[in-house]
Amino acid sequence: MSHTVEKIGGTSMSQYQAVRDNIALYNRTEEQYYRRMLVVSAFGGITDGLLECKRTGAPGVYATYADAEDEHAWEQALDNVSAQMEKINREMFGETPERYLADAFLTERIKGIRDCLRHLRQVCAFGQFQLAEQLQTIRELLAAMGEAHSAHNMVLYLRQSGVNAVLMDLTGWRTDQALPLNEVLQQALARVDLATQLPVVTGYAHCREGLMSTFDRGYSEMTFSRLAVLSGAREAVIHKEYHLSSADPRLAGEDQVIPIGLTNYDVTDQLSNLGMEAIHPQAAKGLRQQGIPLRVRNTFEPDHEGTLITTGYRSPSPCVEMVAGRRNLFAVELFDQDMVGRVSHYAEGFTDELDKMQLNLVAKDMNANTLTYYLAGNRKQVRRLVDALQRRFQNAELNTHKVSLVSAVGSDMNIPGLLARSVGALNRAEVPVRAVHQSLRAVEMQFIVDDEYYQRAVVALHDELVQTHAETVALAVA
Template sequence: MQVSNNHTVEKIGGTSMSQYEAVRDNIIFNPALKNPYQRVFVVSAYAGITNLLLEHKKTAEPGVYGRFAQAEEDQSWIEAFALVRQKMLDINQELFGDGQLKNKADKFILRRLDDAERALADLNSLCQHGHFELDDHLAKVREMLASIGEAHSAWNMAHLLQKEGVNAVFVDLTGWNIDKAVDMDELIKDAFFSLDLRECLPIATGYCHSEKGLMATFDRGYSEMTFSRIAVLTQANEAIIHKEYHLSSADPKLVGEDKVVPIGMTNYDVADQLANLGMEAIHPRAAKGLRQSEISLRVKNTFEPQHKGTLITSTYVSDKPKVEIVAGRQQVYAFELFDQDMMGQVNKFDVKILSIINELKIEMVSKDVTANSITHYLSCNLKKAKRLLVLLEKYFPEAEINLRKVCIVSAIGSDMQEAGMLAKAVKAIAEQGISIQALHQSMRQVDIQFVLDEKHFDQAVIALHQHLVETAPEV
């Protein structure tokens, strides 16, 4: 590969991918650029496709994977396959119309889907025998199914751009036809070794095959890890993520589009705090690689190509202490475990609690510790919350365990070390008549977290944004 350190690696999200004309006109043929080259694009599956292949990201409604994992004698996963197959063909029809290229597009994705369906049928049959357990193979099944969505969108985009006269190259990182497991970095290096970015435009799959399995670590954040590793290994000058919205001071749907502003500049610390609240600018592990390689990350709005977006760097600190964004998380369960014997041996209790949380694969958002109690704030569904409660009661029979549903609302900034900022934030909440259940501010002073009754989420976000962002003095 011709490495010149002036290329960018850019990721396009699923919602944007579903609007090809906007991507073509605003990103590929951005009027501010002399030509479309010196860039690498990493694309997500079209909106909704990964939900159909795996399970719905928000509601957990099972797709092909979810139904297959629960299958046993049930064959409903075959119906799910038929649904995703039809959806992909409908997308092809919309993008290509009728003709030879549409037939090629259909042939490509149908071959992948047929191979995958055949593999699942064979595996299902094999696991009817006592020597084979389905659970032993589910991780690989999940990887295989996830890869199909990105192969579909990347192939389509490369060929659509070729029609526009662009020398676009489909870069298939899914490992679909390789005969042995390889390291992720090795696969990326091999794929880009022969490409001259001055003369071609690579369109790479957001899923990348990995010997250890990409989803085992990153699950639905896998495309961001692929994006990050490509940027690091090709020594990109800048990494760019194109989304359907700006990285703004709050959710515009909640606070109002006329009241929020794009952040403009921030740092990776702030990006990590957002990720902890489930509002990822980028997965923290993906950000780590960019940060260590001193590659800046820019988040842009697909539909406002003239806007520079928000630049995230390792070193940025606001000129004056301020709140840059108000964000939060709903569907949080607070598990408070109180035991008089905990005094002096909190770690002993916490190690066991954390091992159970990890075993259930529940995400922890925050934690409180007192002399004789520990409260974990966890993001999970009700089913897992009840399962965790049963296990905690089993392992700590003498403890008092309280469970309640809460929300977390946070004021975040690259520098919030200003006397009175905490008091101002508390006042904004109190003036709404909202009772604060818990309050967190670390010595790093990049965020203030409020734990509240779940019903107060919207009200608290609006109040904090009004008092800390909208009425803040100009820097």
């Protein structure tokens, strides 16, 4: 079937007028509203209120409920996020019939969640029932509320403009069983006619696999990906509040960065490792295997075609497509004179302890007697890791350093002298380089720098490797 599956992120959803005008209606006749599905995230900030703040870790309803120190704190947190949702309803619909439908939907769902959480508290007052065993289910129940609210609101909002939008609610509200994800999606697809209806789909899908246990807050990308694969979409589209660009415009300057027109799934994997997901690697896997191209578009520039990501793309000539990075990493260095000839033994122990701490490995290097792992996590987790490694390797010397990683990324970076140019640019910018990683596959080159030099390193590498190349190409064309 010739249709698209399109995901809309939370920041874009908060600009609901832009979603309507730039995504749903833009340059479309009435017949062209359809043959697409919109998979929506919760409105910006709502999932933070329901779970915990992704950026600061400040507790929301879930974290407060799980903490259990104050019986009334979680109810106050639920009241707070409910008030946020009511405010969104008021701003979207004013005093219209749709406002009352939106409020009624919200009231019914919030009441159901409140009753469920109260009853669970009562049940867990008996020793035979443990709250800890139910926390993952509670997390999913709360997360689902955010997408149910935004999807229902968007259906009402689009109907006001004459679009035959329908709600595809995958949250499993009041269902008595959990089916496998594919079955959940196939049943939902069977109930819609893409030729005459525009499904607005909840990013959260209740299923037997438990998407949050694997993907946590990246679950909506998995729903989006599986829908595209199972429905045989011709293209998957992600709408974001910015272009996929040659660098972060907040660091390198909006007038300096260049939107990337074409790239491949290999590059998106490298970005995922840096915490800059165009799409979760597991979500990209299904699209890649089925040969479905992925397009990343800017919600606020509807005339721009965005970035097309395919399996087979390779830049016409070797070049650096993007300079990206990750701040606030911990370098954990393990030195042991007895490691020589037994590096694999130490690496295996290091990996075992990493898995227990649930730290994210971003990069690593080694020599005859030293292993250095660059990790994303908090200081408490890293301290626990170091203590565990010290117990495991009692004669080893362990050190930690706060660092940042800056990467040059491209689909083909097989460029003679690229490393020398990069180090030269960093040297001219007075950025001390702590470590360098360059792989044989020539898709990424990494530089470890002290955290204070992160922005300076990004700007220096972008100026040298991306802008200089773009200017050279422009002169050649002229």
